[in-house]
Amino acid sequence: MEYNKEIKNRLKRIEGQIKGVLGMMEQGKDCKSVVSQLSAARNAIRSRHAVIVSTNLEHCLRESMEKGKHRPSCQRSRRTISKKPLIR
Numbered sequence: 001m002e003y004n005k006e007i008k009n010r011l012k013r014i015e016g017q018i019k020g021v022l023g024m025m026e027q028g029k030d031c032k033s034v035v036s037q038l039s040a041a042r043n044a045i046r047s048r049h050a051v052i053v054s055t056n057l058e059h060c061l062r063e064s065m066e067k068g069k070h071r072p073s074c075q076r077s078r079r080t081i082s083k084k085p086l087i088r
Contacts, residue, residue, distance in 0.1 A: 001056055010048055017041040 021037045 001059055003052070007048060007051060010044065014041055014044045014048070017044065 017037060018041055021034060021041065024034050024037065
């Protein structure tokens, strides 16, 4: 599956957020500020995770329909959706 530029750019921004959090920790910033930035990064990851999974599922379904399958086999997408989130 190909990932579009928007998703990659957003993940790069999240990477920057995480680096910023590490910098805050090294500077001894207060807990509230660090936790606030971590929460923002977590929410951004959750959002991108949902986009990636839904895009993959859509791709899988479209591919199955093009091949004439009546019961699409999208095992990986189903397993991903049914798993508990890694980040709560």
